Amino acid sequence: MSIKIADKPRRRRRSPEEARREALASARDLLLSGGPNAVTLAAVAGEIGVTHANLIHHFGSAAGLQSALMGSMVADLNDALDAAVARLRTDEGAPLELINAVFDAFSTGGAGRLAAWIALSGDLSHLEPVREAVQNLVVAIQEKIGLGGDRSDEIIGSAVLFIALSAFGEALIGDPLREMLGQSDDASRRVVASLLPAFLTMHPRS
Incomplete structure (x- = not known):
């Protein structure tokens, strides 16, 4: 009985931009599958078929690679x-679509x-670049539901905070919690969708 040995990625010539892009894509996959400790220069080099020295050339160190990965993923979150x-600013936009977009960004988007x-x-x-996107989201919700008044920012901010924290918790521990409670895969999203109107009609404390 022969034993099949997995083929290692073949080394090939890459432009600096291509090598950097492939390294970040591999690092992202490692983060999502194995957590931060899995994102090492050796692991990424093995995944994409380059030398350890080559990655050092592009990123300087493991910390440099991790910092670049954070920046790349923050940019993706911004885009999402x-x-x-x-x-949300189109006629077809709906609160549930907003919830799905945020939950998707936190789960499959990493x-x-x-x-x-x-x-x-x-x-x-590292999170500072997301600030403007979050503030734009608050403004878009205000425009969508036509909420005015001196406290509209606080009300919408509470709603966005609720959605984001729920999506964050779902991404990290949602699977085992839902399994313990016998809940469906979309349970967290449905809970947020059902409670969101309460946040949008709340009366902030003076």
Whole structure:
């Protein structure tokens, strides 16, 4: 009986931009499948078929690779939020679509693990580029539902906070919790969708 040995990725010539892009894509896959500890220069080099020295040339160090990955994923999160804003501003846009967009960004998009990683690193400055996208989301919801008044920012901000924290929790621990409670895959999204109107009609404390 012969034993089949998995083929290693063949090394090939890449432009600097291509090599960097492939390395970040591999690092992202490793983060989503194995967590932050899986994102190492050796692991990425093995995945894409380059030398350890080659990655050092592009990123300087493991910390440089991880920082670049954070930046890339934050940019993707920004794009996802911008897309949610654009969709919300169309006639077809609906609150449930907004919830799905945010939940998708945190789960399949990897923003949940990214946010946890950044928080544990202690350097929250990596999240600063998301600030404008979050603020744009608040404005888009205000425009969509026609909510005015001095406290509209606080009301909408509470709603966005509720959606984002729920999506974050679902991305990190949703699967085992739903299994323990016998809930369906979309249970968290349905709970948020059912409670969201309460946030939009709340009366903030003075």
